[in-house]
Amino acid sequence: MPGGQRAHRDAVRQNEVIKRQFESPCAGVWSLVGNGLSNQTFVKARDGVIAIDTGESLEEMREALHELRSVEQSPIAGVIYTHFHYVDGTAAILEESGGAGTAGGATASATATGAKVPIVGHKRIATNRTRASAEIGPAYSRGLVEQFAIALPADGPDGLVNVGLGRWYRNPA
Secondary structure, three states: OOOOOOHHEEEHHHHHHOOEEEHHHHHHEEEEOOOOOOEEEEEOOOEEEEEEEEEEEEHHHHHHHHHHHHOOOOOOOEEEEEOOOOOOOHHHHHOOOOOOOOOOHHHHHHHEOOOOEEEEEEOOOOHHHHHHHOOOOHHHHHHHHHHHHOOOOOOOOOOOOOOOOOOOOOOOO
């Protein structure tokens, strides 16, 4: 491994499976994989591009938007959340369009230009986000540290190789 990590060959091989790639499976559809735990997917629609999942961090979505802009310039016309924990990059969409603010499930956020960006998802997304950060927050956080090897160093024999689904829990970009 480049950083001197020691790991089972299957864990090392997983890095090939989850390597960062910006793909277009068909016309008008793009997906960035290997950018974190979730994929960021974009679908061209009549009024712009629909973003499906915005990732676990602002940095993750900024990277995804950078890739998207290399092939498509239409504005983001809407956001779809599939999970409560793949929503933390939404502010990058608002930044890109000159807006600011926070987004939540089943709301519309306004950009600085006054354009509305509809955001839709399961009705319990906001509840699940609150629950994960407050009600069960301490146990949830401890689980994340173990599940995603957050406490491991980046390099050296005990360094992080990957977290199975992706290279890391949050893109350190």
